[in-house]
Amino acid sequence: MKIETTEKKPWRQIEFRIERFKPGRIDPPRFQSFRVAVDDQMSVLDGLEQIRLRQDAGLMYRHSCHHSACGTCACRINGVERLACTTRILSLNTETVVLEPLRGFPRLGDLVVEMTAFYRDIDPAWSLLTPAEPIHGAADPAEDPSLRLEACIECGCCVSSCPAAHRHAEFMGPAALAALHRQMAKVDAARQHDLLAAAASPRGERLCERALNCSRVCPTDVYPARHIADLRRRAKASGTPPSLK
Amino acid sequence: MEHILIIGGGVGGSLAHDLTLRGYRVTLVERGELLSGTTGRHHGLLHSGGRYVFHDAETARECYEENRILRHIASEAIEPNGGLFIALTDEDLSHRDRFLEGCIAAGIPAAPLSPRQALAREPTLNPALLAAVRVPDAVMDAWRLAMAFFATARANGAVIRTFCEVTDLKMFGRQVAGVRVIDHRSGLSETIGADLVVNAAGPWSGRIAAMAGIGVPIQPGPGVMVAVRGRVTQAVVNRLHPAGEGDIIVPQRRLSVLGTTAWLADDPDQVTAPAEHVARLFALCAELVPAVAAMTPHAVWSASRPLLQSSPNQDPFAISRTFDCFDHAARDGIEGLVTLIGGKATTMRAMAEQTADLIVRKTGRDFACRTRETVLLPYRRYWRGDI
Numbered sequence: 001m002k003i004e005t006t007e008k009k010p011w012r013q014i015e016f017r018i019e020r021f022k023p024g025r026i027d028p029p030r031f032q033s034f035r036v037a038v039d040d041q042m043s044v045l046d047g048l049e050q051i052r053l054r055q056d057a058g059l060m061y062r063h064s065c066h067h068s069a070c071g072t073c074a075c076r077i078n079g080v081e082r083l084a085c086t087t088r089i090l091s092l093n094t095e096t097v098v099l100e101p102l103r104g105f106p107r108l109g110d111l112v113v114e115m116t117a118f119y120r121d122i123d124p125a126w127s128l129l130t131p132a133e134p135i136h137g138a139a140d141p142a143e144d145p146s147l148r149l150e151a152c153i154e155c156g157c158c159v160s161s162c163p164a165a166h167r168h169a170e171f172m173g174p175a176a177l178a179a180l181h182r183q184m185a186k187v188d189a190a191r192q193h194d195l196l197a198a199a200a201s202p203r204g205e206r207l208c209e210r211a212l213n214c215s216r217v218c219p220t221d222v223y224p225a226r227h228i229a230d231l232r233r234r235a236k237a238s239g240t241p242p243s244l245k
Numbered sequence: 246m247e248h249i250l251i252i253g254g255g256v257g258g259s260l261a262h263d264l265t266l267r268g269y270r271v272t273l274v275e276r277g278e279l280l281s282g283t284t285g286r287h288h289g290l291l292h293s294g295g296r297y298v299f300h301d302a303e304t305a306r307e308c309y310e311e312n313r314i315l316r317h318i319a320s321e322a323i324e325p326n327g328g329l330f331i332a333l334t335d336e337d338l339s340h341r342d343r344f345l346e347g348c349i350a351a352g353i354p355a356a357p358l359s360p361r362q363a364l365a366r367e368p369t370l371n372p373a374l375l376a377a378v379r380v381p382d383a384v385m386d387a388w389r390l391a392m393a394f395f396a397t398a399r400a401n402g403a404v405i406r407t408f409c410e411v412t413d414l415k416m417f418g419r420q421v422a423g424v425r426v427i428d429h430r431s432g433l434s435e436t437i438g439a440d441l442v443v444n445a446a447g448p449w450s451g452r453i454a455a456m457a458g459i460g461v462p463i464q465p466g467p468g469v470m471v472a473v474r475g476r477v478t479q480a481v482v483n484r485l486h487p488a489g490e491g492d493i494i495v496p497q498r499r500l501s502v503l504g505t506t507a508w509l510a511d512d513p514d515q516v517t518a519p520a521e522h523v524a525r526l527f528a529l530c531a532e533l534v535p536a537v538a539a540m541t542p543h544a545v546w547s548a549s550r551p552l553l554q555s556s557p558n559q560d561p562f563a564i565s566r567t568f569d570c571f572d573h574a575a576r577d578g579i580e581g582l583v584t585l586i587g588g589k590a591t592t593m594r595a596m597a598e599q600t601a602d603l604i605v606r607k608t609g610r611d612f613a614c615r616t617r618e619t620v621l622l623p624y625r626r627y628w629r630g631d632i
Contacts, residue, residue, distance in 0.1 A: 025432050041520060041545055052277075053514050058429045060408050062278040064285030066546035067472040069497060070388035072278060086544050109408065109430040112278070116628045124625035128321045128389065132479055133499075137368035146326045146479035149386050149498045220498070 011037040014089055015096040016047055018059070021107050029107070031098075038089045044097060045073050045084035048111075060110035068219055071153030074160070075111045076100040081157035081217040102160035118156050121176035121203075126183045150182060151220045158214035158224050164207050171207040172199075174214035174224035181227035193238075200235035208232075246270050247608050250424060250439035252411050252453055255284030256588065257445040258391055259597035259616070261398035261405070266619060267601060267612035271403040272437060274426055276410035280391050282513075283447045284590055286548035288470050288495040288502040290481060291315060291323055291383040292591040295330055295355065297566065298347025299340070299487040304566045304592075305351040311592050312381060315390065318594075319621050322390035324497065328382025328481035329363060332375045333532055337485045341376055344485060348380065355380050367478045369534050382481040384497050387590060392624035394593070400622055400630060414442065414456040414582070421457060421573075421581035441604060444584040448513035448549040454584060459577040461584050462554035465513035466561045468505040469522040469547045473540040477501045482533050488562040491529025500543060503530040507561035513549040553587040568592060570600040572607060583607070 013035050021029035034055055036047045045063055052059045062072040066085045073084040078098050089097060105113035132148040158174040159165050165173045172180075177199060184195050199205050205228050214224040249264050251257040254275025261273045279285075294308035316323055332338040341357075348355035356379045363377035364370055370377075399405055408429040415423040415436050423438035444453040448465035476496040484492035495502040506522040523545055531538035552564045568588030573579040583603060588596045598614045605612050 022430060022432060039520075041518065041523070041542075043544070043546075046517070049514075057410070058427075058432070060277075060429055062281070064278060064280040064388045066286055066548075067470070067500065067502065067544035069289070069386060069472075069500070070280075070285060072388070085546070112408070119625050119628040122625060124623035124629055128386070129324070132324075132326070132476065135368065135476070135479060138479070139365045146324075148324050148476065148496075149322075149389075151498055153498075 011039050012090070014038045014047070016051060017096055017098045018051075018110065019100045020110055021101075022109050040088070040090050042089050043085050044077055044087045044089055044099070047089055047097065048084060048099075060108070060112045062112055069153060071155035074102055074155035074157045074219075076102065076160065081161045083155060083157075083219045086219060102156050104160055104166050105156065113156070115156065118154065118159060118175065121172040122154075122179050123183075126179055127186050130182065130186070152179060152182070152222045153220055155219060157217045157219060161213035161217045163211050163213070164209045168207045170203045172203050174208075174228060177205060177208075177231060178222055178224040178227040181231050196231070196234055196238060199231040205232045205235065247440040248272065248438070249441050249443060249604060250274070250437060251443045251445050252424065253282070253445035253447060253449070254279040254395075254405070254407065255282050255391070255445065255447050256585065256593040256596050257443070258394040258398060259593040260443060260445060260585065260600055261403040262394045262401070262621070263597040263601040263614060263616050264604065265398050265401035265403045266615045267605065267610075269604070271398065272439070273398075273403060273405045274409040274411060274424065274437070275405075275407050278407055279395055279405070280388055282449065283548050283551060284391055284593065285388050286546065287387055287590055288493065288504040289384045289387050289497045290493065290495050290591070291385045292589070293328055293380040293382040294351050294353045295328065295344070295348060295378075295380040295382065296483060296488055298344060298351055298353070300563055301565045301567065302347065302351055305347065305353065307567065307592050307595055309351060309353045309381070311595050312383065314594060314617055315385070315591070316383065318616070318619060319390050319393045321623065322386045322393060324384040326383065326479045326481075326496075328380050328483060329358070329367065329370075330378045330380060330483045330485040331363065331370060331533065332377070332485040333371055333373065334375070338375045340486055341378065344378060348378075353380060367480060367482070369477050369536050370482065371533060371535055376485070378485065382483070384481060384495055385590070386497070389624045391590070391593070392627055393621035396624050396627035397619075397622045400626060411453060411456075414453070416457065419579050421579060440581070441607065442582050443600065443604070444582065445600075447551040447586070450551070450584055450586050457573065457577075457579050457582055459573060459579060461571065461586060463586050464552040464554040464564070465510045466507055466550035466552040466564070467510050467513075467547050468507040468550060469518040469526065469545065470505050471503045471523055471526050471542050472500045472544040473503065473537065474500060474543045475540070477534045477536055484533060491526045492533075494530055494533055494537070501537075503527065503537065507550070509552075509559075509561055510549065518545045518547045551586055551588070568596045568599070570596075570603050572603055574607075
């Protein structure tokens with residue numbers, strides 16, 4: 001990392017316009033502005049933390065890991081689905097940061113949405129682990145291959161950005177289809193067939209409109225649209241009849 | 246059955262799991278999102294205990310025991326790729342024998358590797374390394390591993406209330422009888438009665454204890470971590486020396502986390518990461534893996550460790566990372582309040598066991614701990630409780 005100077009860059013005042021919502025109290029939702037002193041390191045999540053700790057203890061947002069591993073802090077930042085923790089405020093190049101909750105999920109309060117629907121088509125038992133990409137020049141022992149956690153952190157950005165998910169409530173959606181496709185690589189042929197049948201169902205890949213927003217907004221480069229395209233190709237090739245689900 | 250109220254959605258999750266398995270009625274309140282304080286915000290190391298063999302043998306033993314248990318009860322949230330301690334200088338090398346002896350004493354399997362063997366496994370390591378020792382470190386998904394405790398506790402009947410902040414303790418004389426909370430969603434305050442209140446607020450536990458007019462020996466110890474894009478190694482890389490700054494790289498998913506710095510603070514709500522700490526982490530971690538020097542920060546954050554206070558002006562790296570739980574009836578003459586402090590994510594199950602054992606004694610029950618062998622439900626069950 002290049003260290004240009006030990007002196008701190010001057011702090012800038014940035015406006016955070018946050019869509020507030022408290023059922024029955026701030027209802028319908030409305031925007032509220034806060035001013036935050038910002039340096040060139042601070043993330044949008046750091047800004048939210050400052051507002052909660054210094055200006056409004058009742059500000060609701062989700063956060064945990066602060067480094068794009070947990071997926072809880074996804075929201076719409078200046079209209080685009082992103083993680084608050086890895087979005088540097090000054091990289092947005094705006095005087096105003098507009099924050100809204102993810103679309104298409106029931107709102108609980110302020111930026112917090114209810115994630116139950118997100119998990120509707122993701123089996124809790126689907127594996128979280130996958131072989132890690134080899135590191136160039138490494139002798140990875142075959143009997144003890146390195147594993148890593150799946151890239152998808154289930155943040156909900158893709159679902160919020162997906163026009164088809166908003167048009168068709170029954171659509172499995174990009175996150176579930178990507179997870180299903182990843183799971184197919186880890187199971188036997190019979191289970192693969194069942195998974196492909198689910199993906200080819202009337203609630204599955206056929207509802208995808210190829211807007212590709214999911215791949216654009218995904219903060220961990222899962223590229224859900226590629227998984228959906230592969231499911232579509234495999235469904236066509238196998239002639240899997242649509243299930244009646 | 247007694248109603249136990251837990252304050253804090255971090256290690257409180259493992260306590261809620263333990264207590265529901267033993268048959269108690271449990272409510273847990275957390276001021277924000279679950280795991281938004283310390284427990285979800287660390288670098289993800291599932292300690293082998295190796296880091297602690299130099300100065301904290303008790304924690305070293307606890308870590309290895311819990312490492313094995315968590316691999317059994319929450320295997321899906323763990324990257325099981327081991328860890329290396331590497332010596333880069335003659336001084337580092339001088340610690341090797343003591344390190345190996347400490348590992349043996351703590352029961353931690355440790356295997357010396359030659360520089361060639363280490364570089365064959367991890368070719369990005371500093372090629373000037375003098376020696377390496379392989380230990381059973383691993384990497385956890387800090388959020389998903391802990392959420393598996395919450396998911397299981399909830400499935401077993403625990404009531405978990407987020408965005409629900411404790412504003413006061415409900416006291417009858419010197420008896421704690423519940424908590425006053427504000428629900429940040431509804432804006433309403435309410436009293437939740439309980440037979441016993443557990444203060445599991447980590448570095449914030451001093452604030453809860455103060456509501457009962459007492460103190461607890463907690464010292465917030467914030468530290469900075471930096472994530473860079475790309476897995477620079479498969480195994481965790483530690484510097485072979487007594488603990489210090491910038492001596493660990495934790496690969497996770499397709500990131501690597503550089504850790505850590507440490508200082509002592511009065512306020513656990515640490516929101517800024519000093520820029521000079523970030524620069525130090527890059528410089529020191531580049532000694533372990535030179536490629537780090539050319540990388541840029543993907544994320545920078547800080548978290549407050551919940552250190553057990555021993556003496557003022559202590560070295561934050563030398564403070565024991567063990568845990569303790571206090572019955573304030575015996576300690577301060579306050580009935581109905583237990584505080585759980587210290588510890589670390591790797592030992593969250595053991596912290597819960599010891600605290601639940603104390604609660605069993607206080608409530609005159611005879612329930613044994615079952616968390617060592619009970620495999621946790623998948624964390625996604627937290628949202629899909631129906632199946």
